[in-house]
Amino acid sequence: MNIRKRFTLIVAAGLALSSLSGKDIKGRVTDTDGVPMEFVNVVLLHDSAFVDGVITDGNGCFCLSYDAAQGLRLRLSYVGFDSRYADITPDGELGDIRMTASANTMLENVVIKGNASKTYLKGNALVTNVENSILAKAGTAKDVLRQIPMVVETNGNLEIFGKGTPAVYINGRKINDLQELSTLLSGNIRNVEVISNPGSSYAADAKAVIRIRTKKPQGDGWSGTFRSEDGFRHYFQSGNMMNLKYRAGGFEVFSTLTYDTGRSREKKFTDMATVTKSEWNQQLSTANTRHYKGFSGKLGFSWTISSGHYIGAFYQNEYAKNEIRSFLESDVSENGTFYDSWSTDADDISENTPRHAANIYYNGQINKLSIDFNADYIWNRGTQQTTNEETSLMQEDRYITTYSKRKTSMAAEKLALSYPVGKGVLTLGEEYTRSSTDNRFNTEYANLNSSHSTIRESNIACFVEIMQQLGRISIGAGLRYEHVNYDYFEHSRSENNLSRTYNNIFPSFNANTRLGDLQMSLSYGNRVERPGYSALNANVSYLNRMTYESGNPRLQPTRLHNLEYRMVWRNYFAQVAYTYFDNPIVNTTRPYSNDGEKTILTYENFSRRHFVQAFMGGQFRLGIWQPRVNVGMFTQWFDIVVNGNSKSMNKPIGIVQWQNAIHLPMDIWLNIDCQFTTAGNDRNIYAAHSSYINAKLYKDFCKNRLSMTLEARDIFNGSRQNLTLYNNAVTLNQKNFSDMRCLMFTLQYNFNVTRDRYRGTGAGNMEKKRL
Template sequence: MAQSITGKVVDTKGEPLAFANVVLLNRQDSAFVKGAVSGEDGSFSIDSICNGGIIKVTSVGYKTICKDCEGENVGVIKMEEDSKMLGEVVVKSSRPVIAIKGNALVTTVVNSQLSHAGTANDVLRQVPMVTGRDGNFEVFGKGTPLIYINGRVVQDKNELAQLNSQDIKNVEVITNPGAKYDASVKSVIRIRTKPSQGEGFGGTLRAQNGFRHYFSSMEQANLKYRKGGLELFSNLNYYTGKFYSYGVTDLETKASTNWLQNIESIGRMRNNEFFGKFGLSWMLNEHHSIGAYYVNGVGLQKEHPDYKTTSYADGTLKDMVSTVGLNRTHAMPKHHANIYYNGEVGKLGVDFNMDYMWRKKRKTSNLSEINLNNEDNSITSNGIGHSRMFAEKLVLSYPLWKGQLEVGNEYTASQTLNDFNINMATIGNSNTKSDEKNMAGFLSIGQQFGKVAVEAGLRYEHVNFKYTENGQLKEDQSKTYNNVFPSLAISTEIGKTQLSLSYTSKTQRPSYDDLDGTVSYVNRLTLESGNPYLSPMKIHSVELMGAWKQFFAKVSYEHRKDAFIQTTKSYGEDGEVKLLTMENTPKIDELQAFVGAQFKVGIWEPKVNAGIIKQWFTGEYMGERKSFSNPLGIVQFQNAIHLPGDIWMNIDMEWNSRGNKDNMKLSSSSYLNTKLYKAFCKNRFSVSLEANDIFDKSYRDVTFYNKDVTLWQNMTSDNRALLLTLQYNFNTSRDRYKGKGAGNEELSRF
């Protein structure tokens, strides 16, 4: 049987050292036998036997290490910094900024114009297939991703604003994640930072102020103290601002009477939020690391809704209603804690995480209706929600033949309680509880055969869901699932072309809001609620991805069974009132394609991306079957210009075509963003000025075709903005915290 030489390369602080060259030399004449490059975790594998040879390890900025090869595992090789090589060095590289690694599309940030972008938020806006801003990102055709920083999941979007772009090494986008991720995770973004430097007290202070419709402000302090293997850290954030929205909604309802409602709404909302995170990590030695953190926060929102509703019955004016109100949402507390252990016991790698979350939210609503032809109305409601979750995840890894074997388990127990009271007998009070326990086991095997890499995985999940309403267990709404999810990924390199082919089986469970059967009041003809009867969606996806020089492309096909769509149901005895809710539809098939390229012409670095999504779906509408098969397209044109004085200017444009998504029709939209960035004092202080959505065209009209209700909505919000950001960094260093978290996908459902 073939044998291999394995080991791990670390620096003097025990941190993994990636991209170190490890070669096996013949002892007699020092001739090259075989070699390898250390991975992101510092590990390497040479497809050979020792045969009395010598292992030689080299890396830029470190002293060369030579040691006798005496067995299959050479252990941990610690590299010392070479003071003779640590002077001022200018490194110029021509390697592509875009590459494929396994089933991931990798964007290199270090030594590229992206390192001047500002924060991780700004970098992600420039990464192919990623759209969004300010922590709210989506992967093209794959929805909201799980985002990791150095293997640790991002639980609060403010963490992205705290990470400087200069500290980022690369960004990986995975659009077909395998068995080691929760079966409901459709996409993953992994951010890796540069190696750590410095000890003592350090951190980042950041302030962002600007105008959307009103003034808003965000203040952040990210502080650390490092000594030896110990790191103490705290992140403090305060966010305040007033927001404005304007919308027009047309609601056409087909019942015994044909109703047409025109709703004009103006929303003004004041938001105040404070967030604090405190923790420590301790590298006992190069083999063992432990840590913990605790998060708490409080949020208060005051919303002043103003509605004007005009109703027509069979084309005749029936009523005009003016509604004003005050809604208050108080989220306190937001407890979240994590502890982890990451280490090695011989060849066995151990990664253990445990998370606990508990949150409480109270919402009060007071609405006053003035009716033209009916009695005036006053609606008062009060809702209290509690959410809690416990989760643990254990991953064991072990070298196997030409690669690695990973096995693990994940357990999540979550509960939501909602107590809702309203002064309307037609809706009534409700008390609901959702309990869910998810037990999962997974296995993943990765092997390298020359230039061909293969990773196969299998995940088993047992889900037990119980739904209780007003103290009574609802047997027909409580469910148990047992599912197996296979995955397979194959990648190779043919000349300068990189290719990756992958298949995954996934599921998507409804959010707890979608499962909540509490009925909410919209107006006297329209109500809204979730659907406790929703079943999880099953997803099968096949994907082919390729990269050549500065070009890349991706094609994927997805089959969704029991997909979620919005729908309507009659409410009440006469059927005139309609309930907006959700249901499962038998299937939706979808084809996705995305291509991109980047260039450099002097001081100008443009990037062009284009994508298309085509679905095959017919739904019920007005007693007939309606086709929703018009494709959606996207075109992005991003420009970075290096001006004199080391000033970077970005001009980014995006256009989205009209088309269908599920049983909706989306209108076209576009935006133009510009930004100026300048760093001072050897990048310790930076200033950026940005103008977003200059022409205020980023919003999209949406038309829902819900059986016997047609809902057209035009909603504009504070997308257009002028923002000034000041940032000061002192003695900054890479976060040593290695906790990856448990129950990450479950947290997102809350």
């Protein structure tokens, strides 16, 4: 070979090398229907040797790079799909890569071996795989969430530890009725993400988010779920649900009907000490019996117009009625001397008639641009009537009736656009929410005033988020701007007409990396906590002759600064977080009457609150026994004034969870879960210790079409929590004697079960919660 030919070959090789050296390798992974696939493993190989690897994001996109020019190709793999290999193009742009479902997924009977669920980090989310794990046998989505790291159960409610009640999404769609979690089978869930520090694409008052993603749908025709959950918590309770779908090609019609009814009771003893001109002590015993019933109907459709274009809508109507019958006994002393004794028969009837809700969405892909648009509307009317027949031993008897009427409405829309930029994704969006609530309160009792108030609020928001992969480090940053107009008008008192405008910017940041089996993430978020409309409502409720209750229309929002660190190593995880609260909203008291002897319970903004939280845990496997142990604690730096003196509320609260899954013969699953919470302070409350032990047997039949669950919750009745509320003028100690244990039997039948194709994510989601 002469010199000229050698030179030509060298130049050609150099050009080929430079065409790929240091350049990005980009692509998007879809299924055969063109639907983007998330969490696909994308591995870069050089002559069959591993070079680098990533997983696809929510839009199915990936980006990685390498300097070698020859021998490079990609291997793509995902559970239930055939592995796919792709050659690298000179420009690194691979476009759409379609995955094909594996023939093995067509088997009628798939046996789950009971592998431990895998937990890993993805951005600022802690992800737990449910598919092909013991969690796939948990029962329903609600049962799954009880087993997810960072999720704790308090008085029957699911919360994120140290964050409170989360917003829950299923396949990107916000759910407003948690009963829907009972309609989703655990075997149809792919994974669950827990985000305790949400980014800028979520409303500024979203403190925590749970995202549930389900498996790919299969089959056309009719499908449905019939579920009945019946049992006793002293009285009989029943929850029933019917979910029907019809699917033909890309078009699906769905409907859901629920009916809940039952009775419950609670018993409490309250010792209330009030310091005004005199020292008052009230000892109150309360026994409540509640009868409830509710209906909910939902009808909607979703349509896959073509690959990458989806539309849908639903309409929902709800009705609920609660009747509470109460008997109260009060013994009152003044400066240690007997003052009076009262016996009260009280009736409280509240109705929600009706509650209309509707959503419409478009979700699409135009070349590399992803589009997500949602519009929501809610209209609700509710009434409440209370009657108090109070008998006094020393003074006159009283008969007090009050009547409240409330109307609320909300309209919202949200648009989010995503586009691949560099080695990541850029997301731009806007969200608009307008809500209104009208409250009317009437009474003939002389010491209470009738009132009529109106609250209107509009929120215009825009946000931007960007994610980039820089070698082993993934970095994300976001910015959200909100312009809020708040108008409060009390028709009977012109001095209470309040109007405010807020212009706020909320930044967010997260970074994560992997070092072998170790994953780490660091995130910062600036959020806001706006008071609920009930806390802003100036209507005054009568509790007894000495004590009243009301909201505070002058409340200001709370700003939160949250810094969070997470790490995952194999089957273990840990998290540490710090939060600073500026203007926290706290229950407090103030004098109500001119002589200062009567007290009203209300809300006020305090100056600041510091909060630190830590949580860690791991799971194991010992034959048929698969336990998980989690431990956590949180503490605060917060002082309040009690009887004119400063009081520290800094005692930490700890929690221990021990969850056990045991695979018995005949494919029966036994779950025994324990939780113990220590005594400590949260805001201006001292909570006593509490605990529970739950046991559950689960068995499915007829190739998962029929399932039965027998569950005993809080077997030793230890979840009852005693509280002490401290304020300047009032110290309230409450002991709970309610029966919390219950026994429930659930029967569920499914046919032709398929994943919900509805892709609406909702708009104004946090405003729905406030309403």
